[in-house]
Amino acid sequence: MRYEYGFFISRTRIEKEWLIEYVNPRGRLMFQRDYNTRQSKYEWKFSSFFKGQRALWSDATRPDALFLSTAIQLNSTQLLPVFEWFQKRLVVIVGVTTMNPTLTFNILKEAHGKGKLLPFLKEADLGIADLSIKRESVPSGGVIFGGGANMLFEQLPGQLTPNLMKVTMSHWDAEKKEQIELDFADESHGTQTLFRTAGAWLNVLEKGEVFFVDEIDASLHPLLTQYLIQKFHSSETNPQNAQLIFSAHNTSLLSKDILRRDQVWFVEKDGNGASKIYPLTDFQPRNDEALERGYLRGRYGALPILSTEIPS
Numbered sequence: 001m002r003y004e005y006g007f008f009i010s011r012t013r014i015e016k017e018w019l020i021e022y023v024n025p026r027g028r029l030m031f032q033r034d035y036n037t038r039q040s041k042y043e044w045k046f047s048s049f050f051k052g053q054r055a056l057w058s059d060a061t062r063p064d065a066l067f068l069s070t071a072i073q074l075n076s077t078q079l080l081p082v083f084e085w086f087q088k089r090l091v092v093i094v095g096v097t098t099m100n101p102t103l104t105f106n107i108l109k110e111a112h113g114k115g116k117l118l119p120f121l122k123e124a125d126l127g128i129a130d131l132s133i134k135r136e137s138v139p140s141g142g143v144i145f146g147g148g149a150n151m152l153f154e155q156l157p158g159q160l161t162p163n164l165m166k167v168t169m170s171h172w173d174a175e176k177k178e179q180i181e182l183d184f185a186d187e188s189h190g191t192q193t194l195f196r197t198a199g200a201w202l203n204v205l206e207k208g209e210v211f212f213v214d215e216i217d218a219s220l221h222p223l224l225t226q227y228l229i230q231k232f233h234s235s236e237t238n239p240q241n242a243q244l245i246f247s248a249h250n251t252s253l254l255s256k257d258i259l260r261r262d263q264v265w266f267v268e269k270d271g272n273g274a275s276k277i278y279p280l281t282d283f284q285p286r287n288d289e290a291l292e293r294g295y296l297r298g299r300y301g302a303l304p305i306l307s308t309e310i311p312s
Contacts, residue, residue: 001021001022001023001081002021002022003019003020003021003022003082003085004018004019004020004022004027005018005019005020005068005082006018007066012063012064013035013063013064014033014035014063014064014065014066014067015034015035016032016033016034016035017031017032017033017066017067017068018031018032018033019031019032019068019079019082021049028047028049029045029047030046030047030049030050031044031045031046031047031050031054031067032044032045033045033058033061033067035063042058042063044058050078051078052071052076052077052078053074056074057070057071057074057076060074068082068083069083089207089208089209089210090209090210090212091200091204091209091210091211091212092212093200093211093212093213093214094212094213094214095214098196099196099197099199099200099201100199100200101152101195101196101197101199102199103199103200103202103203104117104195104196104197104198104199104200105133105165105199106199107198107199107202108133114131116202117131117198117199117202118130118131120198120201120202121194121195121198123227124194124224124227127171127172128169128170128171128191129170129171129172129179130169130170130179131167131168131169131170132167132168132170133165133166133167133168134165134166134168135163135164135165135166136163136164136166137161137163137164152164152165152167152184152196153165166183166184167183167184167195168181168182168183168184169181169182169184169191169195170182189219190219190220190221190224193219193220194220194224201228201231204242204244205231205232205237205238205240205242206240207240207242208240208241208242209242209243210242210243210245211242211243211244211245211246212245212246213244213245213246213247214246214247215246215247215248215249216228216246216247216248217248217249217250217253222250222252222253225248225250225253226252226253226258228244229244229253229258229259230258232244247267251292251295251296252292254291254292254295255291255292256287256291261280261281261285261291262279262280262281264279264280264291265277265278265279265280266278266279266280266300266301266302267302268301268302269305271305280300283299283300
């Protein structure tokens with residue numbers, strides 16, 4: 001079953017909310033609420049196909065709450081598949097949120113987990129030949145010197161203190177005769193980031209989830225970013241049709257070899273700080289058009305607003 005669900009939100013309330021169920025190409029409206037500013041109340045529409053205590057659920061929905069979540073809390077079984085899609089299939093990485101490195105460790109716990117993770121890292125052309133992990137318990141109240149972002153910890157359910165994960169990666173020497181081991185802390189920042197996040201990427205691809213990532217290029221080399229995007233484009237590595245939706249400032253991604261023209265959208269901020277979003281296809285670019293050059297020249301807008309004043 002396919003659905004279209006959406007809402008408009010202001011500072012004080014949900015202005016509009018709706019759900020369309022596509023049992024046929026046209027779809028049928030299941031519910032809709034619109035705030036009537038003149039009468040200071042909501043106007044509701046319900047389909048005859050929508051079952052349950054509709055009056056009770058709509059009366060219980062606060063102005064700043066969604067009807068979808070309210071109805072679920074009050075035991076609507078018909079809306080459960082829609083709610084569970086957001087709960088189980090939508091993954092959002094935004095702001096200070098980071099991808100959980102425990103997902104990488106969980107893969108390595110599987111019988112053939114290393115055989116799944118190692119090719120993913122090798123394909124990214126990191127020169128990695130092998131890897132090993134050793135778990136060490138951290139004493140309660142203990143202090144680890146030399147810690148920081150280059151150290152990995154695993155917190156197991158019910159465990160009071162985390163395990164220190166000592167990751168060692170092996171690299172071939174110049175003649176490819178001998179493997180040289182490097183501690184995780186000695187690897188490049190890009191290698192560390194890809195290892196930490198590998199479990200999350202593989203998990204999304206395996207489950208066919210929708211992955212929202214803010215500023216995907218913030219800590220990855222441009223070629224690593226391209227590598228991850230191509231994973232979603234391949235039916236071999238993405239058999240469950242997982243989707244990747246991301247924001248980026250890396251203009252090299254504006255290439256027909258990486259993204260189709262209909263996959264690119266721009267976000268433009270005006271002088272008042274308000275943002276609008278619009279697609280590249282609005283400009284009807286030619287198939288052979290140099291998109292990156294056109295963007296940097298201002299053809300599509302969405303360029304930073306820079307002050308021309310020189311501070312005194």
